[in-house]
Amino acid sequence: MSKPDNRAIYDEHWETWLDMKMHGPASRLLRSLIHDQLGGLEGREQIESLLDVGCGEGTITWHLAKWLPHARVVGIDFSEVGIECGRARYSLPNLTFEHDEDSRRLSERYDVVTAFEVLEHVEDWQSLLARMAAAANRYVLLSFPTGRMRAFEVHVGHFRNFKKGEVEAFMRDHGFVPERIFYAGFPFYSPLYREACNLTNAASNRFTTGRYGVRQKIVASALYRLFRHGSTRNCLGDQFCGLFRRA
Numbered sequence: 001m002s003k004p005d006n007r008a009i010y011d012e013h014w015e016t017w018l019d020m021k022m023h024g025p026a027s028r029l030l031r032s033l034i035h036d037q038l039g040g041l042e043g044r045e046q047i048e049s050l051l052d053v054g055c056g057e058g059t060i061t062w063h064l065a066k067w068l069p070h071a072r073v074v075g076i077d078f079s080e081v082g083i084e085c086g087r088a089r090y091s092l093p094n095l096t097f098e099h100d101e102d103s104r105r106l107s108e109r110y111d112v113v114t115a116f117e118v119l120e121h122v123e124d125w126q127s128l129l130a131r132m133a134a135a136a137n138r139y140v141l142l143s144f145p146t147g148r149m150r151a152f153e154v155h156v157g158h159f160r161n162f163k164k165g166e167v168e169a170f171m172r173d174h175g176f177v178p179e180r181i182f183y184a185g186f187p188f189y190s191p192l193y194r195e196a197c198n199l200t201n202a203a204s205n206r207f208t209t210g211r212y213g214v215r216q217k218i219v220a221s222a223l224y225r226l227f228r229h230g231s232t233r234n235c236l237g238d239q240f241c242g243l244f245r246r247a
Contacts, residue, residue, distance in 0.1 A: 006121050006157040011081045013203070014057050018085060019212040021059045025223035026239075029189060030116065030143055031063055032228055033182050033241035037141060038067055040180060041243070047071045049110040053132060054078075054118035058086025058097055064114070065095035071111070076100035106131045114141040119167070120158045126170065133174040140176055140244045142167065146183070147190060147238035150198040162240065176244035185237035188226040194238070 021027050038044060047068055055061040055075030065073040073094055077083055078101045086097040098105065106113075113136040119125040132140055145153065149161040168178055185193075202208045207216060231237060 004157040029227040050112040053115040062090035179243040182241040185239040190238035
């Protein structure tokens with residue numbers, strides 16, 4: 001099997017995934033978990049800088065800049081199309097998007113370094129995560145899928161889904177301890193929704209891509225409520241969202 005070409009996949013599809021990233025139920029679930037992580041963080045007012053690695057089209061990065069208004073927030077991505085989308089859609093005084101093919105920004109230091117739904121797309125994830133840990137003065141905040149990898153995830157560029165505990169062990173070896181760990185989404189997000197996405201090829205079908213009308217927004221909102229209020233947050237689920245603190 002040939003390796004996924006993530007740059008080609010995302011340069012081709014970002015413009016048709018913009019509403020999915022804003023209104024889609026899985027994206028909203030992830031943002032709610034990230035917000036919960038930051039909302040429960042003591043001293044968040046003292047966070048002065050954040051680097052979002054693999055920011056894509058910028059929706060989560062924009063929310064981070066709103067949630068941390070005193071921080072300088074920089075989103076970087078290897079996809080120039082994604083960065084252009086972010087710059088066109090989102091503007092805040094403390095927010096910057098940069099096209100950074102080799103993550104050169106990781107040579108600097110930040111209070112917080114984040115990567116959401118990124119590591120599963122990186123063949124040598126250990127090297128990237130080690131660079132992120134070295135760049136983080138205080139915290140690293142991550143999300144990624146765990147559990148069985150489905151065909152639709154391969155089609156959008158996954159090299160792997162992670163095993164539970166795999167990244168936690170790696171972070172401990174690099175001087176970080178878990179501050180708060182979520183394994184969220186059972187049963188409505190995963191396995192039920194992920195199986196439905198696999199059957200319908202959700203990344204390419206006409207209902208979930210392109211501009212969202214009233215019907216798509218109603219369905220997406222109902223599903224999000226199931227994910228948020230009817231599914232687990234701290235255990236059993238396959239959506240990882242973890243905050244790590246420098247020991």
